[in-house]
Amino acid sequence: MKIFVALISAAVSLLAIEPIVTAQWLNEHKNDTNLRIIEVSEGDLYGLEHIPNAAHTTIAKWRFDNGTFLSIRPVADIEKEISALGIDSTTDVVLYAPINDPKDVLKTSYIYWALNYHGIKNVALLDGGLKTWKNGKLELTQAEPTIKPTAFKASIDSAKIADITYVKNHLGKLPMIDARPSDMYLGVTPTPTVKRNGHIKGGMSYSWNYSVDKEYMLKPKTMLESVFKEGYSLDKNKEVLVYCTGGLETSFNYFVLSGVLGYKNVRLYDASMKEWGNHDDTPMSQYRYEMFKK
Structure with a gap:
C-alpha cells in the first residue's frame, strides 16, 4: 500500500x-x-x-x-x-x-x-x-505565510541559456528573435546603454508586448501559435534563441514560446544587446527586417 x-x-x-x-x-x-x-x-x-x-x-x-x-x-x-x-x-x-x-x-x-x-x-x-x-473582488491580505525552507539544489539546464560565444557560433544556423520594440531593432531609435544601433545579424523582430493586450492579458493561444508557425516559420522541435536589451523583455518571449506554446528548445541570451551591442566586432544589421533562412 x-x-x-x-x-x-x-x-x-x-x-x-x-x-x-x-x-x-x-x-x-x-x-x-x-x-x-x-x-x-x-x-x-x-x-x-x-x-x-x-x-x-x-x-x-x-x-x-x-x-x-x-x-x-x-x-x-x-x-x-x-x-x-x-x-x-x-x-x-x-x-x-x-x-x-x-x-x-x-x-x-x-x-x-x-x-x-x-x-x-x-x-x-x-x-x-x-x-x-x-x-474579481477576491480576497487580499496583509498576513505573511509561514514558509518552511527547503534544501533545494539546482539542476542546471544549460540548454536554456546562451553566452556571447554561443551566439557567435550559431549566427545563421538557428532562428534568433529580438524582443525589443521594432524601432530599436531597426536601429532608427538608439537603445539606452547600448553603443551600437541595430540588431544581431540575422535576428528577427518580435516585440514581447505583441503577445499581450493593453491589460497585460495573454492573447489567444491559437493566434500566438499561428504567429510563430506561419509568420516566423518556427519548428517546435528545433532550437530558437531569444534576446533583447538585457534579459527582461526576451524572458516574456521565452515564456510564450517555451511555456504557452510548448517549444522544446528555447535558449535565452541573458546578456543580450548590453553585451553584443557594446562590442565593436560583433556582427550587426540596421534599417531592415530580417527573416531566418538556413
Whole structure:
C-alpha cells in the first residue's frame, strides 16, 4: 500500500501546472499544499496587500550587476532564494506582480525562466497580474505565510541559456528573435546603454508586448501559435534563441514560446544587446527586417 501511495504521489508531481492561470483558478487552488504563490514587487506593495498565502521576492534577488550589465545571479544565490521561498523540484509555482509598469510583467517572466533554468519545471504566471485578482473582488491580505525552507539544489539546464560565444557560433544556423520594440531593432531609435544601433545579424523582430493586450492579458493561444508557425516559420522541435536589451523583455518571449506554446528548445541570451551591442566586432544589421533562412 505504501508503494502504491508513493507511486500515485510521484505521478501527481509530474503533472505540470498550466503555464498561464486565471484569477479564478488561483483562488480555487490558493490553499493547495503543493502550490507556492509568489508576488514579485518592490517597496512596500507586498506589505500593503497581497494574495493569501503569497510569499514575496524582488527581481534583485535573481539578478545582479556583474560590473558590465545585469545578469542572473550565481547558482548559490538562486538556490538560497528558491529554498527560502519553500520551493523544491516538485512544487507548483505561480508568479504574479502588481503591474504598475510594463517591467513588472517582465520581472515575473524572468523569474519564470530562472526557475526553469535551475530545474523548477512546474511554473505559471497569473494572467493579467494582481489587477485581475482585484477585478474579481477576491480576497487580499496583509498576513505573511509561514514558509518552511527547503534544501533545494539546482539542476542546471544549460540548454536554456546562451553566452556571447554561443551566439557567435550559431549566427545563421538557428532562428534568433529580438524582443525589443521594432524601432530599436531597426536601429532608427538608439537603445539606452547600448553603443551600437541595430540588431544581431540575422535576428528577427518580435516585440514581447505583441503577445499581450493593453491589460497585460495573454492573447489567444491559437493566434500566438499561428504567429510563430506561419509568420516566423518556427519548428517546435528545433532550437530558437531569444534576446533583447538585457534579459527582461526576451524572458516574456521565452515564456510564450517555451511555456504557452510548448517549444522544446528555447535558449535565452541573458546578456543580450548590453553585451553584443557594446562590442565593436560583433556582427550587426540596421534599417531592415530580417527573416531566418538556413
